[in-house]
Amino acid sequence: MLNYVNLEKQDPELMKIIKAEEERQKNELEFIASENYVSKAVLEAMGTVLTNKYSEGYPGHRYYGGNQIIDDVENVAINRVKKIFGAEHVNVQPLSGSPANAAVYFAFLKPGDKVMGLKLDHGGHLSHGHPVNFSGMLYNFVQYEVDEKTGVIDMEKVREIARREKPKMIVAGYSAYSREIEWEKFKEIADEIGAYTFADIAHTAGLIAGGQMNNPVPLFDVVSTTTHKTLRGPRGAMIMCKKKFAKQVDKAVFPGMQGGPHDHITAAKAVAFGEVLQDDFKEYAKVVIENAKVMASEFMENGYRVVSDGTDNHLLVVDMTSKGISGKDAEIVLEKIGVSVSRSTIPNDSNPPMNPSGVRFGTPAATSRGMKSAEIKEIVRLIDLAIQNKDSEKELVIIKQKVMDICNMFPVPSL
Numbered sequence: 001m002l003n004y005v006n007l008e009k010q011d012p013e014l015m016k017i018i019k020a021e022e023e024r025q026k027n028e029l030e031f032i033a034s035e036n037y038v039s040k041a042v043l044e045a046m047g048t049v050l051t052n053k054y055s056e057g058y059p060g061h062r063y064y065g066g067n068q069i070i071d072d073v074e075n076v077a078i079n080r081v082k083k084i085f086g087a088e089h090v091n092v093q094p095l096s097g098s099p100a101n102a103a104v105y106f107a108f109l110k111p112g113d114k115v116m117g118l119k120l121d122h123g124g125h126l127s128h129g130h131p132v133n134f135s136g137m138l139y140n141f142v143q144y145e146v147d148e149k150t151g152v153i154d155m156e157k158v159r160e161i162a163r164r165e166k167p168k169m170i171v172a173g174y175s176a177y178s179r180e181i182e183w184e185k186f187k188e189i190a191d192e193i194g195a196y197t198f199a200d201i202a203h204t205a206g207l208i209a210g211g212q213m214n215n216p217v218p219l220f221d222v223v224s225t226t227t228h229k230t231l232r233g234p235r236g237a238m239i240m241c242k243k244k245f246a247k248q249v250d251k252a253v254f255p256g257m258q259g260g261p262h263d264h265i266t267a268a269k270a271v272a273f274g275e276v277l278q279d280d281f282k283e284y285a286k287v288v289i290e291n292a293k294v295m296a297s298e299f300m301e302n303g304y305r306v307v308s309d310g311t312d313n314h315l316l317v318v319d320m321t322s323k324g325i326s327g328k329d330a331e332i333v334l335e336k337i338g339v340s341v342s343r344s345t346i347p348n349d350s351n352p353p354m355n356p357s358g359v360r361f362g363t364p365a366a367t368s369r370g371m372k373s374a375e376i377k378e379i380v381r382l383i384d385l386a387i388q389n390k391d392s393e394k395e396l397v398i399i400k401q402k403v404m405d406i407c408n409m410f411p412v413p414s415l
């Protein structure tokens with residue numbers, strides 16, 4: 001546990017709240033696909049005096065004095081990313097995934113330009129053209145879908161839509177899609193119509209970095225990712241691109257979108273990238289996927305429909321329809337037994353996004369606690385038991401205790 005002596009003395013009110021969240025994280029199982037636990041070292045880097053500095057601009061070209069040391073921080077982060085992903089150019093300043101995507105669009109497009117992205121209820125992200133999001137308001141998004149029967153993206157359909165619509169950019173990379181992405185085919189299709197290729201690997205970056213999934217960075221024009229999901233770093237994002245786009249991407253981030261970078265977070269990103277470069281991160285990424293595959297097959301064995309009948313990555317979307325419960329109600333029941341998940345739409349969901357039919361499960365956080373297939377199997381058993389006993393508060397309390405027992409055997413890395 002980190003040392004909070006000063007915070008404790010000065011602001012007991014807030015300290016109490018933070019401690020409560022520590023307890024929650026300790027005593028609950030985290031299966032939200034976009035969450036993870038950072039290491040103590042990453043946590044420590046976030047709590048440094050680097051937060052005091054203003055450093056608008058880039059290493060060697062800042063708009064404030066006194067930035068020689070911050071330049072070192074940022075350069076270390078950039079060089080580690082180049083090594084991990086084979087990127088030609090890297091910008092580590094984006095504050096989070098959505099602002100990073102805003103900067104990408106800003107760098108390559110004009111308002112009103114046509115872009116192709118995956119539909120939200122098929123696994124896409126709000127920032128890929130949803131009407132309530134800036135992306136859908138500023139740009140003219142046309143959407144592709146997953147195949148209704150297989151739950152997998154049909155690349156011939158993508159080609160058809162691309163030829164017909166001639167978008168200026170094609171976006172691939174998703175939030176709730178569990179299959180490998182055919183980066184080469186996307187690139188081929190984009191080349192055919194002269195479109196830019198943009199990969200948003202917010203969810204799978206850690207699995208790609210760990211060598212367990214295909215890497216779009218050598219192929220695509222521009223790639224964005226968050227740093228806090230499978231990459232297991234601080235909350236934030238980055239953009240990688242071909243050298244020829246370096247200037248326009250940097251300009252779009254600053255001064256286009258953002259002011260000063262968060263230098264303490266840049267340092268924590270660098271620490272996380274350092275961890276990704278260690279050999280054991282490959283093993284971590286491998287086990288994340290193994291655990292997700294076990295989870296998917298266990299659900300299917302218990303009579304649940306899993307979208308696309310399995311997974312190639314860290315997440316799965318489970319259709320709750322056959323169990324007579326909505327995704328939202330399943331989320332609430334699982335909250336009662338100390339299992340955090342997120343409700344999710346299923347492709348062509350007949351229910352609205354606030355109360356969709358599915359639940360998305362992800363294994364990055366549980367794997368960071370050291371859980372393997374035996375624990376995952378037991379957890380699916382408990383989840384199924386909870387769904388079956390959803391109306392029995394008494395049963396749910398008993399199941400919650402079992403969840404707690406598992407938590408106690410697998411401590412959160414920083415706690």
Ligand SMILES: *Cc1c(COP(=O)(O)O)cnc(C)c1O
Pocket residue numbers: 034096097098099101124125127173174175200201202203226236237
């Ligand atoms: C999570 C996610 C984002 C947004 O990241 P935030 O840091 O929450 O803004 C963008 N794109 C995809 C595909 C994501 O899954």
